[in-house]
Amino acid sequence: MDASFIRDLYIPIQPTVKHTGLITYQELLPHLQLQPFIYCYWQLKTTEKLAQPFNYKVVADGCIDIFFELNQPSENFVMGFCKKYTEFELPNEFNYIGIRFLPTMFPQLFGVNASSISNKAEYLKLVLPQVASFIQSNFNADVEIKSIIQQLDAFLLEQLSTADFDNDTRLYDAISLIMKNYGVIDVEKIDTGVSQRQLRRLFDFYIGDSMKTFSKVVRFQNILRAKPSTQSLRKNKLFFDSGFFDQSHFIKDFKHFYGVTPNKAFGR
Numbered sequence: 001m002d003a004s005f006i007r008d009l010y011i012p013i014q015p016t017v018k019h020t021g022l023i024t025y026q027e028l029l030p031h032l033q034l035q036p037f038i039y040c041y042w043q044l045k046t047t048e049k050l051a052q053p054f055n056y057k058v059v060a061d062g063c064i065d066i067f068f069e070l071n072q073p074s075e076n077f078v079m080g081f082c083k084k085y086t087e088f089e090l091p092n093e094f095n096y097i098g099i100r101f102l103p104t105m106f107p108q109l110f111g112v113n114a115s116s117i118s119n120k121a122e123y124l125k126l127v128l129p130q131v132a133s134f135i136q137s138n139f140n141a142d143v144e145i146k147s148i149i150q151q152l153d154a155f156l157l158e159q160l161s162t163a164d165f166d167n168d169t170r171l172y173d174a175i176s177l178i179m180k181n182y183g184v185i186d187v188e189k190i191d192t193g194v195s196q197r198q199l200r201r202l203f204d205f206y207i208g209d210s211m212k213t214f215s216k217v218v219r220f221q222n223i224l225r226a227k228p229s230t231q232s233l234r235k236n237k238l239f240f241d242s243g244f245f246d247q248s249h250f251i252k253d254f255k256h257f258y259g260v261t262p263n264k265a266f267g268r
Contacts, residue, residue, distance in 0.1 A: 002167045004036045006102050009179040012039055012061035013224045015265075016258075022047055023054065027100075028145070031153040034160065037105040039063065041149055042098045045070075050092035058086045059224070060257040062217045064106040064114060064208070066124060066131065067098035070148075073139045076124040076132050078106075080117030081208030083217070085259040088121075095141065097148060099156075103175065103214070104206040109156075109163045114208030131155075170194040171202040174211065183219025184243035187211040219243060220257040228266055 017025040024047060027040040044056070060082050068076035071094070079086075090096075107114045110128055117127060125132035138151055173192040178185055188196065190211065203211050219242055244250040254262050 003104060003172050005176055007036055011225055012063045013221060015224055016057040022050060028149055034156055039100045039102050045095040046093050053092055054090045056088045056090050057259050060084060060217045061221060062103050064101045065098050067096055068135050070095040070097055070139060071141045074136045076135045077121045078117055078124050078127050079121045081114055082119050083209055083213050084256050107206045108165050109159055113205050115204040118208040174199060178215045178218055182222040183215040185215060187215055
């Protein structure tokens with residue numbers, strides 16, 4: 001099994017930014033050949049100066065992102081797999097561009113051990129100096145988003161053409177099982193023809209954390225995708241369907257990944 005199934009089975013959602021008129025967030029598709037590897041490009045920007053700094057919350061989504069400030073492209077970073085939500089205090093004016101890589105794809109494209117950047121935002125120059133240099137040299141506040149996407153496409157297609165992919169069926173069979181079961185699976189019972197110890201090593205390198213943590217993030221993301229209302233949370237007992245034994249554990253886990261309770265996240 002190769003990794004092309006991931007995009008079909010998994011939609012990493014970042015729901016915490018709403019269009020307010022003062023702040024906009026959009027996701028844009030990469031070149032067709034890049035879509036099995038990159039979920040989207042994204043842009044988070046202010047349309048006018050805010051009265052105060054902006055607290056930006058990123059929920060756990062199982063992905064690795066490269067991002068940079070278009071007004072100051074030397075400020076470029078890579079954000080690794082995170083096992084809980086992350087908050088950034090942004091200034092009152094900003095224009096961030098990002099690349100969201102589907103699970104396993106950043107290590108496949110660049111040969112970087114995902115666990116080395118987990119749970120943090122690292123300066124890109126310390127991880128991929130050539131990519132950091134490309135961003136700093138080619139982008140600034142005057143470059144239109146269409147041109148940014150074209151240049152990123154060209155750069156990443158070149159990277160793809162030289163990448164040495166390891167389509168280890170043992171790893172991708174395990175990921176497929178987790179995704180097809182919406183994260184509700186006993187990972188200790190996953191058998192893809194390799195020892196649990198070796199599977200842990202594969203997940204550490206290509207995902208950035210354990211199978212158990214990854215499956216929890218997949219489960220959380222599928223809850224987001226379902227977009228339950230506060231009423232349905234009470235009536236349909238979503239926590240049972242999602243593999244939780246009781247509501248308190250469901251709320252605790254959800255808050256760990258999102259930063260707020262389900263009622264606050266989905267309140268209508």
